[in-house]
Amino acid sequence: MRDTITLRQHAGWQEIRIDREAQRNALDRATRESLHRALDAARADARAIVLTGTGGSFCAGLDLKERETDKAAGRPDTAGEEAIALNVAIRDHPAVVIAAVNGMALGGGLTLINSCDLALAASDATLACPEIGFATYASMAGPTSQLLLTRKRAAWLLLTNERLDAATAERWGLINEVVPPADLLSRARRLAERMAGFDPVALAETKKALSRVPGETRGWREAMEFGQTVNAAIRSRTQAAAAGLARFAAGGRNPGQGS
Structure with missing residues (x-):
């Protein structure tokens, strides 16, 4: 089985790319485990980590098809617990974790952004919490966004199922900086190199x-x-x-x- 992330190591920083383009970089079990291993390995010497996605999506959240397959097979649903552990690992990591949001970020993808320390977004990126359309509460993207937003803005995000464009996400404080799509990775990498120069x-x-x-x-x-x-x-x-x-x-x- 091919790995679902790609890892590039640099002097003092690393770049982690979710590599499931056909699945819009949804987080299946293998990807969650690979991300966790990469974060653990980076604790030794990385001062900054760039987290991005392949293709036109940053991350579409948890892999719902895998969850349904597991349910049909009678396997326990541990996706939520594993996703919480992954986001806590990002939040508690000694390195500065920079989200380079290259496209759509839904649900658990927005949770990743909220868990990162800094977030850059391509100007054509979009963010959303689609869970209300599934008749559920956005159990991770919701509360982590509520910690960052005013109540009215959180309500819009959670209740309307409308996507936020990158400029709105920046204005609301979910994104630090919006850049042209062609400049996203170079900007994130320069920022990581800057962080790598600090103690x-x-x-x-x-x-x-x-x-x-x-x-x-x-x-x-x-x-x-x-x-x-x-x-x-x-x-x-x-x-x-x-x-x-x-x-x-x-x-x-x-x-x-x-x-």
Whole structure:
């Protein structure tokens, strides 16, 4: 059986491509497992990961045909649990995970975008939660989008079954940047290369902090005190911060400075 993802390794970053074009890159069991293995392998040295799809789709969500086949065969339905585990692995990964949304993203595909740290989209990409048309709630794309959107925008996404164009998704905050389709991967790769130049401990601790504020802080002062604990954690694990300050004081430049 051919692998359902392709993996390209670079210095300090990796590119993972879902490669099931005929199935609109839907996440079957094999693909979920392959993605999980690739993420695990990247923990050792990748500071950034670009996640994209093959062809005209980013990801059409879970493979519903496989789920029906499993149901008919009497096999337990573990797709939901496995999808949650995959998205948690993205969210908790020490590397910065960048979604390069090359086309349609439906349901579980939108969940992947929401789980990634950054998201770029081709100008012709579309996002949607079609689950209401199946008489179900979007059990992963729904709540993860609700955490990011105002109630009215979340309601539009979940109740209308209309697709959002990339410009609307950017305006709503689901996408960081919209680029011409021909420029999508080059832009994502440049961003990954930029991330690869930063200290891995600082990246990982900053990423963790993004998930903890405001949830674990109650006020302005507490938030700033929390920031001090994050920097203390970084300094306890790496000398890069001290070296960066010394370099700047001596007139040198640090990665990304002034660009």
